[in-house]
Amino acid sequence: MIISASKRTDIPAFYSDWFFNRLQAGYVLIQNPRNPHMFSRVRLNPDVVDCIVFWTKNPYPMLAKLDKLQPYDYYFQFTLTPYDQQVEAKLPSVKQRITIFKQLSEKIGKERVIWRYDPIFISPEHSIEYHKQQFSYLLAELKDYTQKCVISFIDHYKHLHQTFNARAIKPMTNEQINELAEYFAKQARQAGIVLETCAEEVDLEQYGIAHGACINLQQIEQIIQSPINAKIDKNQREACGCIESIDIGTYNTCLHECIYCYAITRQNQVIINRRQHDKLSPKLIGQIEPTDIIIDKMVSSVKTKQDSLF
Template sequence: MIISVSRRTDVPAFYSDWFYSRVKEGYVLVKNPFNYRQVSKVPLTLDAVDCFVFWSKNPANMIDNLQIIDRYPYYFQFTLNPYDDKIEKNVPKKSRIIDTFKKLSDKIGPNRVIWRYDPIIITKAVSEEYHYKYFEVLSSKLQDYTSKCIISFVDFYPKVRKGLEKIGAFEISDEDKVRIGRRLGEIAEAYSLKIETCAEEIDLSQFGIQHGRCIDPHLIEEISGRKIKDGKDKNQRKACGCAASVDIGAYNTCMHGCVYCYANYSSSVVNGNMTLYDVNSPLLCSSITDEDAITGKNS
């Protein structure tokens, strides 16, 4: 079983102590976001976990205690974008994030730290030329600390459209994606970085950009040394190439405050959930009631 930690929130940034406590206990409870009374008990023992895949914008709090999961296969999807606090409100300064990226890579190896440059957002202030400039700046700083960059283009989901329109974000056409892909591909090649897309239908292979698999069974096999089931994750978008995984996060618990985030309904909901955080609870920012039904998840 591959454990996603997490598409729903930034566990490494805000809840690493909780995650480590769950590993020590050997299980975690996860509420079904579509049926809140349905709760899954997910084993986190060595024999149950094929790999942990971490998703984060700032895993600094997690790095010093990684020895707790030394015996587990794992890698990081590390998002590092060129945006300021108008778009990513509570993400630390880029210089600090770059230092964290390098520190993590030095500790676990560049093949286990995947750089995410996503989503690509275009506004009057954040133009295509702005992206080309800062993608090259970041590529030059990260080239020795990762081998791959994953990109995607912003989606105007209903729950994020208002925030994107507020910052003046433009819809990005396929023609735009081809033009941007061509230039980013050229920059990445100059720094010996491989580029893949995340859940994008458009074909950019002519620029050396392939469709990616963020939860990548081939990488997991390389890290773990054992064969991994290669079934597609049916719970993701059609264009997503990820292998099936179990996500142990919770929506409405991320405090980065990014305007493009699909995982938070509002800051007030996030703040309310934060009052429920208990590092020793089997549930993240929640609790079990008499109405909840707990079932096991073994695969």
């Protein structure tokens, strides 16, 4: 089983105490998105968890606790973009996050820290030239601390239309995408960094940019040193190449206040959810209630019988 922690929120930044308590307890409760009182109980023992994929913009609160992950294999998807606090209101400065990125890489190895330059958007303050300059700057800082960079272009979700219109953020044209892709690819190639896209239908192979997968079969096999039997996750977008995983996060719980976030539909709900969070609870938000229905989810390792890739 692959655990995703999490595409729905930033667990390393805000909920690491809860996460480690769940590992110690050996299970987590995951809410059914269609029924708020229905939960799946998922085991988190090392014998069934083959790999944990962390998604974060600020793993600093977790850095001192990484030794608690010793029985598990894992890697980080670390989003580090150049935007200021008008776009990513509650994040540390870019310089601080560069330092955190390097600290994480030095602790766990650069092969386990994926840099995400994501999402890319164009606005009056964020031009093509802005992205060229900022990508080059970040690449120069991070090239010795990662092996791969993942890019994607902003998605215009319905609940974000008002914000995007107010900031003159429009869908990128093919010309804009190709101009940036060509430049990014050249810079990444010179730095020895693999460049891939995330869930993008656009074909950028002509620049050497492959369609990537964030929960990546080959990456996981390399990290856990074992082949696995895993299928493409059919519950994701059509262009997504991720393999099946179980996400333990909850929507409307991230506190970074990024203007482009797909996982926040109501900011007032984020405040309510945060108040209800208990690091000792088996579920991310709130406590078990009498009306809750809990069903044990059948999970198992997806490793095949071969002991090692080598």
